[in-house]
Amino acid sequence: MISQLNPGGVEAKAEALLCAGFVDVVNVDDVHVVVDCRSTTSDTTHRVRCDPNGWTCSCTAGTHHRRCSHLAAAQRITAPPGQRRLRPTTENT
Numbered sequence: 834m835i836s837q838l839n840p841g842g843v844e845a846k847a848e849a850l851l852c853a854g855f856v857d858v859v860n861v862d863d864v865h866v867v868v869d870c871r872s873t874t875s876d877t878t879h880r881v882r883c884d885p886n887g888w889t890c891s892c893t894a895g896t897h898h899r900r901c902s903h904l905a906a907a908q909r910i911t912a913p914p915g916q917r918r919l920r921p922t923t924e925n926t
């Protein structure tokens with residue numbers, strides 16, 4: 834099972850998605866993260882979510898609890914509640 838994982842490949846794809854501007858943060862609140870990620874190979878948009886149960890993605894790999902490139906991309910630009918180093922603020926800096 835572990836031999837099927839390819840972290841380098843997932844991370845490289847995640848970088849490509851981010852560089853292409855294919856990743857949009859839809860919503861971040863105290864308990865959720867919602868990120869939309871366009872596919873590089875089709876017109877599909879995959880939705881990555883983080884809730885108290887963990888991260889999920891709507892793509893085939895994500896629904897089988899594998900760490901897909903969409904999820905990896907979302908994790909690079911967002912942090913789940915409780916792991917955020919900075920508190921969101923409404924004040925201008």
Ligand SMILES: [Zn+2]
Pocket residue numbers: 879890891892893894895901902903904
């Ligand atoms: Zn996915």
